[in-house]
Amino acid sequence: MTTPNTGDTVTIDYVLKRTDGEVVGDTGQAGPQEIQLGNGQIFPQIEEALTGMNVGEEQSVAIPCDKAFGPRREEMVIDIPRANLPAEPAPQPGMAMQAQSPDGQPLTLYIVEVGDETVKADGNHPLAGEDITFDITLREIKQAA
Missing domain, CATH: 2.40.10.330 (Thrombin, subunit H)
Structure with a gap:
């Protein structure tokens, strides 16, 4: 199977959760999200996880607050x-x-x-100071031309 590379466009579903498991966002109503890898559209940890995934695969990616929305100020x-x-x-x-x-x-x-x-x-992001987890599912890969 093919895994995505930088420059490819991927379609994903995700569920965003706080450390306590509370769901604070997902692709539910908006539907799957398209992301071009390497353009800084998502957290680098998610891009890194996606580059090793196959279509249909699911993975949880934990991101500490200092790498997510920063500390609460x-x-x-x-x-x-x-x-x-x-x-x-x-x-x-x-x-x-x-x-x-x-x-x-x-x-x-x-x-x-x-x-x-x-x-x-x-003025803090609502998730500032919190560690977060993205449960992602890779739905599609469109390879760069």
Whole structure:
């Protein structure tokens, strides 16, 4: 059987889990994902696992937090005056909003708490500080021309 190489496009299904086994993402509704190997579209550990797999094969790939979404940084949790936010939609915990970091880069903030005067928002990725596991299934290989 053929295994994929850098430059090939693969189709995979995956289930993303926290260390405790809680599923936090998968290809369920969106369907299988196409990835071109070697383009940095996915974690290097997954690319490495895929290059040794055959179509139909399944594998679990554990990725420690420092190689995944990084450590959780408390300085990324900030209070924003409600007066600085648009009135609609009303802020709700879990809601994502776009902001700009001090160096001008786009930043996604997640509202974690809504008070009368301020909103607490977290700029950490929701999986920051967590080890994660991808259960991947290789569905198809399209070899590079």
